Amino acid sequence: MSSSETSQPGPQTGFVTHEVFNQSEPRVGVNEYLANGPLQEAVAAFGAAQATDELTRFGATVGSAEYQEWARLANDHGPVLRTHDRWGHRIDEVEFHPSYHQLMSTSMAQGLHAAPWAPDAAAYAHTARAAAFMMANQIEPGHCCPISMTYAVVPSLRTQPDLAAIWEPRVHGRAYSAELADPATKPAITFGMAMTEKQGGSDVRANTTRAVPVGAGGPGEEYRITGHKWFCSAPMSDAFLVLARVSESDTAPSCFLVPRILPDGTRNGIRIQRLKNKLGNKSNASSEVEYVGASGWLVGEVGRGVRTIIEMVSHTRLDCVIGGAGGMRQGVAEALWHARHRSAFGALLVDQPVMTGVLADLALDSEAATYTALRLAQAHEPGAGEHDQLLRRIATPVAKYWVCKRGPQHAYESLECLGGNGYTEDFPLARRYREAPVLAVWEGSGNVIALDVLRAMQREPQAFEAFLDELRLASGENSRFDDHVVRVADDIARMRELPDPTTARLLTERMALGLQASLLLRHAPQPVGDAFVETRLSPSRGLQYGALPHAFDAAKVIERH
Template sequence: MTTFSETNVTHPAPHRTHTVLNQSVPRTDVNEFTLDTVLSEGVRRHDADWATAELTDIGELVGSATFQHDAELANTIIPELKTFDRWGNRIDEVEYHPSYHRIISAAVAHGAHTSAWADPKPGANVARAAAFMLFAQIEPGHSCPISMTNAVIPSLELQPNVAAIWKPRALSRSYTPELDAPGKASAIFGMSMTEKQGGSDVRANTTVAKPAGRGGPGADYLLTGHKWFCSAPMSDAFLVLAQSEGEGGEGLSCFLLPRILPDGTRNIFRIQRLKNKLGNKSNASSEIELDGTVGVMVGEPGRGVRTIIEMVARTRLDCVLGSASGMRQSVAEAVWHARHRSAFGKVLADQPAMTSVLADLALESEAATVTALRLARAHDEDASEQERSFRRLATAVAKYWICKRGPHHAYEALECLGGNGYTEDFPLARRYREQPVMAVWEGSGNVIALDVLRAMTREPDSVAAFDAEVNLARGANTVLDAHLDRVRRQLGELAGLDPADAQRRARTVVESMALALQASLLTRFSPGAVADAFVDARLGPDRSHEYGTLAPAADLQAILSRA
């Protein structure tokens, strides 16, 4: 009996069912910074040109196939809760895939967390924003603890004895994932405010803080209660809110809660479960229970919201940055695919219908990026009082609008890839699930719209500063001028309404303000083809609800050349 293994037998030739043709090549080993015309222009425009070399290095890193593979691994081999060790000791740890630690370590090493605090100067927050956006473009989950570590600094500085210990650790460029590593000199921060019964209404919190001694600012307290959302529970320390008791002062107060106590023992920090989230899979979010957990009061008793709002304001800016970076990823992937695939005898990107969609997506992305970097510059240390007033209102307005635009933008980009886009093998499915989180975190739509109303009432200078900023573009476009008039009229009408009517109008006015800001900035900073197309598409009489409906006169190729 003969077999195929015998040398004198002729083997049958294999038959191929097909050859893979007309698929786009992998978008890997590209420099995400040097390819991003809008981002690199903004860095130069806003006094951060000195950071170009490092941002170029970051762009090469995050555009590499290795980094992209780590991003995929971190979101498919997701964090796992380890409540006990093998011997039955309660450890309350979350185990991440090593890819996650490689990503966050690189972000920390490049200062995407606190570089602007470590070396404050003109453009410092712009450089930090660009670094943050480049990392978040490829892997957004890790940017949650990166953002919170950046945002915690102004709250820490309200309590000098606490800042003296923790600020140097937050500014460190090293990353050590183990909580109790010997000699650990760095720290990643988290924040936990919401509880089951209150959600955004943090004044309904029931967690109690009892003083371990006399109490008061900078003193130790013992906290007992629960937190409904605690992201990045393996952070080294957290800012939390609790109802303080005792002679040190009563009311909702802010506390710094370390995972490891000064004597090296573990603080009581019981992770009840990890949240099963729609997206943001690489970043563990949890429910936690506190039971006599040690915390140090930060700021004045009863003024916890005022203390932690410093942190919230910065994380809201990072929600804008994160949404803008997601839009950039969506546009980059959609355009790449369309330029490497043909249909009906033409490259997809040259098909007029597709060209219009891609250009419209690029317009949205450019508007978000230009706005994000302008806001970042307003957060620098040299900001004038007018700049501070502007950023108070404009950050909330941008957070509301840009974060809401993110999910539909991601969907439309995903559709450009057809069936491939709907599969988890391509990054836009993950991006589509990721984008809603920026709109939900740090204040959902209604919370942000109401915050805009609050700012208008309590800080009228912020309205004047916002008006001054957007009207810098007056006279360049009659459609924009008409919209600027409309915004002024809406703001005036809003000021005369009773609270209930003002709340009902809030979303309408905030949307108008956001579009005024974006159109003004594009008119001032972007090429005419971009600005004119955006104004016509978003403010003109023939504006539409969907992407890909740009005016016939729009210079689509000029817009796409920047994508």
């Protein structure tokens, strides 16, 4: 039979069964800043409007098809540990797909790792950085881990001025280099941290890692560190903050700066035992490590490691809130994109009332998280007044608890809006769903955060007064909200008199909802603030997204997203 004969269709091939229709196009080529009305409004509301042009450029970058392909590849081809080279030499290196390095390079060129700490940083630098960091997290959160830790390390470094004078200038560079080399020779460096151990987890006072002074010892001096860490975030970083005990009698650990490569070019005594096989966060390497006489330099006083590192923890908790807001934004953006391009039962999904309600409900949480993240970033600006300094002490853990707890359910409901497509790894929301829980675990799980809030009630009552003052800025805007603030104030007063750990989570949740409602009532259009109050503070509210107690103009809420 000739080739021409074989190419002729037979009667049975007269129908085309694989024509694709009623499917959305890929959501690429979208400027993630200009497409996000609430983010733009929050940037302006919290004093960073001058960063609009810069944020618009970055929004175009992260919304490009190329950037999203980097995100896919970095997650599909995760990091691989190489403990030895082919000849048997111990190397302890982590190998990444080239796309991961592209993501790191883009974020560091934007200054997401350090720009707010630069000597010439703008007064709104933390707020502008929060907006850009949120957009990076929206598309690819895994690489944001080392970016976040590098950003957060600077306040802890500054507690030891002689070390900060050496290391902080290295942080400020924006030219990413993946090379394993002496940090002094690199154009920019990244930091990680290693605090928790097998036997202790969040209870770092149970740590057994030891540090022995090389000489007389003391702040800024060299020690030899031996021990293990159950979680070392981003083991490919250039240096780490590590907790270790100086003596058996220490009741608390000390903080040390431990570089990967020593000034003489030799590798420090850091042994990567394995990479964690995580539920999500696949593009990022998390590891177990052992220190074998590793050189480290004491940061701060002996036995004061937790206090030294607490500012780093505060800023990484801030980044958890920002990352949670970015995750919610991705869920809303993808769900809305699908609903606007998919028809069912004679109408676009976005116009089906029950779907409109779900989308609007998801959008309310996304908007609330966005305003919360940027308000917290504003409170972390170096020029922040006393009110903001007190506010951030309480509002940061409160917001971290709630936004990160809402993340997994928000990701699931967003995924469900795509139906079967959402459940496949070909669409980004399956990856988001696996990613979401890490933010609730990282830098203090729910119980740790709630107990932190409880302890602060006894030790820092003035911070709670600042928190209540922040809520009361929206007094008179909505009677149901006013009632909620009164209840929160009463709950705080009772908790101070008789601390009850069993209700710490409930109070933290109520505080978080009060903060979000206050921000939306003050800064978002009235229908948005009122809808948030009715769907979050009403006694008749539902327990699932879209289970709405009252009708509201859902289309108006959706338009902003």
